[in-house]
Amino acid sequence: MLKALTTYKTPVLSAVICIVFYVSFAYNLERSSFLKLISFYSALFLFTYLLIEKSNLKFWHLAGLGIIFRLLFITAIPNLSQDFYRFLWDGRLLFQGTSPYLFTPDSSTSLGVTIVQSHQLIEGMGPLNASHFSNYPPINQLFYVIAALFAGKSVLGSVVVLRVLIVLADVGILYFGKKILAQLNLPIKNVFWYFLSPFIIIELTGNLHFEGAMLFFFVLALYLFFKGKWFWAAVLIGLSVSVKLIPLLFLPLFLKYFNFKNECFTKLSLMNLMKFYTLIGGTVLLTFLPFLSSEFIAHFSATIALWFQNFEFNASVYYIIRWVGFQIVGWNVIETVGKILPILVLFFVLSLAFFRDNKNPQQLLTAMLFAILFYLLFATTVHPWYIATPLLLSVFTKYKFPIVWSFMVILSYSAYGKDGFDENLWLVAIEYTTVIGVAIWELFFRKKESQPTSIKNI
Template sequence: MLLNPSFLKLSKTPFLLAIASVFFYITFAYNLVRTDYIKLIILYTALFISFYKLITLLKNNTKALTYFAFAFRAVFILTIPNLSQDFYRFIWDGRMILEGINPYLFTVESFITKNEFPVAQTQELYAGMGTLNASHFTNYPPINQICFTIAGLFADKSILGSAIVMRLLIIAADFGTLHFGKKLLNRLNLHAHNIFWYILNPFIIIELTGNLHFEGVMIFFLVWSLYLLHIKKWQWAAIVLALSISVKLIPLIFLPLFFQWFIKRNTASNLEQTNVNSSFTTGKNLIKSIKKLIGFYGIIGITTLLLFTPFYSSQFISNYSKTVGLWFQHFEFNASIYYIAREIGYLFRGYNEIAIIGKITPLLVILFVLTITFFRKNKTTIELITAMLLALSFYYFTATTVHPWYVATLLILSIFTKYKFPLVWSFVIILSYLAYINLNKADKSENLWVIALEYIIVYGVFIWEVFLKKADAIKR
């Protein structure tokens, strides 16, 4: 048992670290304002050090790590998020659905300007989410909307009550990620404790459990899907991957990467089993593999479309595509390569660089994904997940907007690979909350020195792991 006398006697240091972490999390959850930057950095750093020490000391005691991980999450149960306003929009969407109103067809502002109050606490929710969020159509996919609706079902007149319900859903998803993550690690002959670099990470606990970002639910379905794919239940893997896409659209970027898994891996596997190398057998196996790949994509497409069907209308398509487009051509936050390209563009044109660069970067991402799809070996599960990690990293490196919680997907993928730069990023990402810490208080723009510090560290580790470390190994 975790708290029996022998545990206390033999494991004093990790127990004290856990107690300290609980104290730090309580302070973070109940006594921290986002603009208190020094306190934010000190608490986050202390939590990260404790987290790192706990895993190194207890890597052979996954039961204790599990208890600690969910004890830390329990601290946030009764809190209102203090680093993000997005949850107010989540609550709004869920309550709109319960009122029989399609949330994709109306902006919050459209009701406010007409002095209409379609849901309970309309004015409080509007004030909480802010005018920018309220002026845009919702972009959260249907499984996400189901989570919002469940929150509204159990707490239709309480903002805190809705937050608690959503938090419990996210914590439940973390249990699922822990379960299938450990199973997949075991199948891949990797250390089971690797999953705790995600589950116990203060970045994950604060951003997902604390700030109510549903990347945690998307990641649960993604890891489950990868596990099913690894054990060759590809039909179920396709359905579960569609559920992941229907929480957040980001897994769409991974779809081309499955090509080699089905074509080259399955063809080679079938040849080994038949022990025949004739052109006829090769062609037959290739056709069989192509049919599986088409079936995999077909199941994903059909399942995703079916989930969107209850919200379908011609206006929905227009509104949704317009809202998704905003992330490429209107919003700017915590970017890296984009900010450099923007500054270069200013030298020649001087304004509205996002309208131009925002059209180019998606094409670059597509080109990069297709390149590693066809020219990089992605036949094993680890190779496939590594390709996913590199593809998503490239997307974030070139994106115009990189919110802190985006890094969660990189982090979960990295635990199945040899790369640690997402773990480093999960620590330095806290700097993005300091982006507006300008000496000139009248200046509301991002402090690019802070952003530069974040990315110098991230790119430094990335380049060393992906290029320099590999080159050094070849020389040896």
């Protein structure tokens, strides 16, 4: 007994300290209290590192801790993001049979329907969110409808329902992420840099962002794809896109995987590739079909465009371009640059697809990681929860800079002070200088490690 206490003293102490900090984070923290926020967050990262890298806990011990940490948030109202109010509004509107893509919350008085707690939801989401049409794809909307179905008259009840769905998605990622790591002959503990990450627990479970649901469908798709079941993988990728549009970025990267046994495309491999893309597109179209109309297309595309041409937050390359623009023309060039940057990202991803060998799982996953890195570096808006995708992909590669990013991104919350929004560009510079520096070191200066090039059957 004494030996067991000695053996588990450090992990038990680390777990207890994490519990204390997570409870404080969930129930006793305001977004404007930046010093308190970053102190709690730093402590959580330190003790999570000890649990993952320095303890001798078994897989299911760590998995159990990950679930416990998430359940601590179960009755907490998100305190770092107000987006969930919009989720509830969309879900309650759609539950009554009205498309959230056709009406903005601030025009709800003309809808002819009654949204329970409408005033509270609109006030909670803020005037900027309330003045725009929904940009959340249909499968994402389905989760909001489930919250309306089970707790349509209670904000807290709806929050609990959404949180349970997000926790279940993360458990699914843990399960299939473990299987992919086994396929790739990589350390199983890598998956806990996602599942035990304070960033993931706080941003997804705590703040109710559905990147986890998107990533669950995508990880399951990858698991099936690497087992040769590309038909169902394509369907799941389509569902993933219909939660969040980000997986569209990765589609060109599958190009060479379909001919990895040959030097050039055969008729069969080309046909399978076309079927793969057709199934993805068909699945996405099927989920959007109930909402399709000329109004929907106009509203949805215009709202998506806002993220590139109007909104700016925690950007890197764009902020440098913006500064240069002010020096040359004297005004913010976001409307012009916001149209060009996505084209540059597309060319980069296509170059990865055509000029890089992505013929085995390790190469494909690494290409995906650098595709999303390039996209985020050139984005005009990078909210903290966007880092969930590169963080999960890094689990299956040798690169660790997304783990550093998942810590450094907390600096972006310094913008939310007691006197309103005021972004500190010095802290943004520190964030990106650190992340890019680590990425460059891993790419060019770290001692090269041998990487598995094949997968094994489970």
